[in-house]
Amino acid sequence: MYGIIDCDNCYVSCERVFRPDLKDKPVIVLSNNDGCVVARSNEAKKMGIKAGVPYYQLAEKFPGQKIAVFSSNYELYGELTGRVVSIIRKEAPAYFRYSIDECFVYFQDVEQVDLKQWGENLHKRIKRSVGMPVSIGLAPTKTLAKMASHFAKRHSGYRHCCLIDNDEKRIKALKLYPIDDVWGIGRRYAARLKSLGVETAYDFASHKLSWVQATFRNIVIERTWRELNGEDCVPNEELARKKSICTSRSFNGMITDLEGLRTHVSNYAARCAEKLRQEGSVASIVSVFLYTNPFREDLPQYTSFMETRLSVPTDSTIEIVKAAYDVLQQLYREGYHYKKAGVIVMGIGPKSPIQLDLFDYNAEQFQKMKRLDAVIDRINKVNGTETIVLGSQQYTRRDGKGKANVFANAIKHDYRSKNPTTRWSDIIVLK
Amino acid sequence: MPNIHIIKGEFKERLELQLAPGIRAGFPSPAEDYLHDSLDFNHDLIRNPEATFYGRVEGDSMIEAGICDGDLAVIDRSVEPQDGDIVVAFINEEFTIKYLDLTHRSEGYIELRPANRRFKPIRINAEDDFEVWGVVVWTIKQWKR
Numbered sequence: 001m002y003g004i005i006d007c008d009n010c011y012v013s014c015e016r017v018f019r020p021d022l023k024d025k026p027v028i029v030l031s032n033n034d035g036c037v038v039a040r041s042n043e044a045k046k047m048g049i050k051a052g053v054p055y056y057q058l059a060e061k062f063p064g065q066k067i068a069v070f071s072s073n074y075e076l077y078g079e080l081t082g083r084v085v086s087i088i089r090k091e092a093p094a095y096f097r098y099s100i101d102e103c104f105v106y107f108q109d110v111e112q113v114d115l116k117q118w119g120e121n122l123h124k125r126i127k128r129s130v131g132m133p134v135s136i137g138l139a140p141t142k143t144l145a146k147m148a149s150h151f152a153k154r155h156s157g158y159r160h161c162c163l164i165d166n167d168e169k170r171i172k173a174l175k176l177y178p179i180d181d182v183w184g185i186g187r188r189y190a191a192r193l194k195s196l197g198v199e200t201a202y203d204f205a206s207h208k209l210s211w212v213q214a215t216f217r218n219i220v221i222e223r224t225w226r227e228l229n230g231e232d233c234v235p236n237e238e239l240a241r242k243k244s245i246c247t248s249r250s251f252n253g254m255i256t257d258l259e260g261l262r263t264h265v266s267n268y269a270a271r272c273a274e275k276l277r278q279e280g281s282v283a284s285i286v287s288v289f290l291y292t293n294p295f296r297e298d299l300p301q302y303t304s305f306m307e308t309r310l311s312v313p314t315d316s317t318i319e320i321v322k323a324a325y326d327v328l329q330q331l332y333r334e335g336y337h338y339k340k341a342g343v344i345v346m347g348i349g350p351k352s353p354i355q356l357d358l359f360d361y362n363a364e365q366f367q368k369m370k371r372l373d374a375v376i377d378r379i380n381k382v383n384g385t386e387t388i389v390l391g392s393q394q395y396t397r398r399d400g401k402g403k404a405n406v407f408a409n410a411i412k413h414d415y416r417s418k419n420p421t422t423r424w425s426d427i428i429v430l431k
Numbered sequence: 432m433p434n435i436h437i438i439k440g441e442f443k444e445r446l447e448l449q450l451a452p453g454i455r456a457g458f459p460s461p462a463e464d465y466l467h468d469s470l471d472f473n474h475d476l477i478r479n480p481e482a483t484f485y486g487r488v489e490g491d492s493m494i495e496a497g498i499c500d501g502d503l504a505v506i507d508r509s510v511e512p513q514d515g516d517i518v519v520a521f522i523n524e525e526f527t528i529k530y531l532d533l534t535h536r537s538e539g540y541i542e543l544r545p546a547n548r549r550f551k552p553i554r555i556n557a558e559d560d561f562e563v564w565g566v567v568v569w570t571i572k573q574w575k576r
Contacts, residue, residue: 020521020564021521077454083480083482087481105468128482129479129509130508131481131508420484427484427486428484428485428486428519429486429489429525430487430488430489430526431490431526431527
């Protein structure tokens, strides 16, 4: 049985932890550099504020309306969501963080557990401890769990936890669920499905598998169909695709030593950094997972997943490789034969326009940057990390006067909240 | 001369939860198994790391409780607030630290009581939208910088 725990309007909820007065008020969070709306409270959604709207348009569109506005503060969001994950880790037998605000859990043995009660208690504990409201969906597959979490979010009757544990519930939920909202069905496929008369998840799931295969010839769509019909088939790493970037491989043979793993993990991390740069994003969380070979029942088994937060979101190869190695050192246990490892970066946001200027993509420049990255990696490997840092890591300061040594000083964040959980100077004042 | 027992405290590890960026639990020391009996503030002051927050006291509304301007408060949000607890609440756009007084609950109101005769208790009616933000489990005073 899978479960997904999804933070409700995550960034807004983080801001509200230290601003309880904003409960029930419209709140929005802006992207890096205060460009556009990236998170909205339910009240802001009801007002008709759409995700992705440029900030400057809000004043025109909603004159005279009171909206609480925050610049994004990934330091705060990373810390508070880390607390949520930490609670989940204590309460669930196995977990896998899927994005900054979503975490999967897995129960192998469900006979002993009242899952509905488990979910309701978990919600209460997270809400009470961290101040974060979450929605929990529990079902035999990840796709169904995701759907269940939507029901938990939309209808208060579920008390924040929706459990699909039999066919009757599954079919009822599928019938009420629009095909557009199904996890793994992109906009394009949803449109195509609708043109074929498929309106709900149920319409799709009741087609024959052969029809799905013949119509789409697409493994992802086929897997979604299987999952909706209760067959567990989306692998964990696959999950990481959408809101995070994952690079993982099975080794040729098995690896036992830390140094051997380090080489692999560093390469995966570098690849993640490269992918981030390609799509013009930065990440704020770097996680690493390690598996032994589950088919070698004669060997001791160890599976682990851990992550670290970056104080400043980055796309730098050096920083991401370094963070991944830090995590690997904590994960690694001697005496196991490892078969597979992977690096996942998440908490992904757009790179600031200032930084884009520095790269200013023309193909030649980009190739040069990539070569430079490779050379720097090599030199740093020999002479220790950060022997050389990229010139592009020195950002132009916001006021245009010279270079800023940290990314945070280079981006615009006029409405940024404090960091009461990570800086002593910012802790709350009690009167 | 009062008798003072000096207890040697040792910090065997940092909190698992990050307090500041870049600070993290290190590689477990091989000597860790032998350190079980050391006193550890991180463990004893912070029972629920995920629910623990810190606050700086400003003003002297709690001075008769021994809580002074500049003291550091360790706040646990997971503790169920009880009558007589020192709590943190958010009222009139600011966080406040006061005693929680539930004696008049049956009469339809509760009070946040200061520990200073110059201050008045804050009365909260049952219909008010009020929530205790967290319970103060420790305060820490610095005597020498």
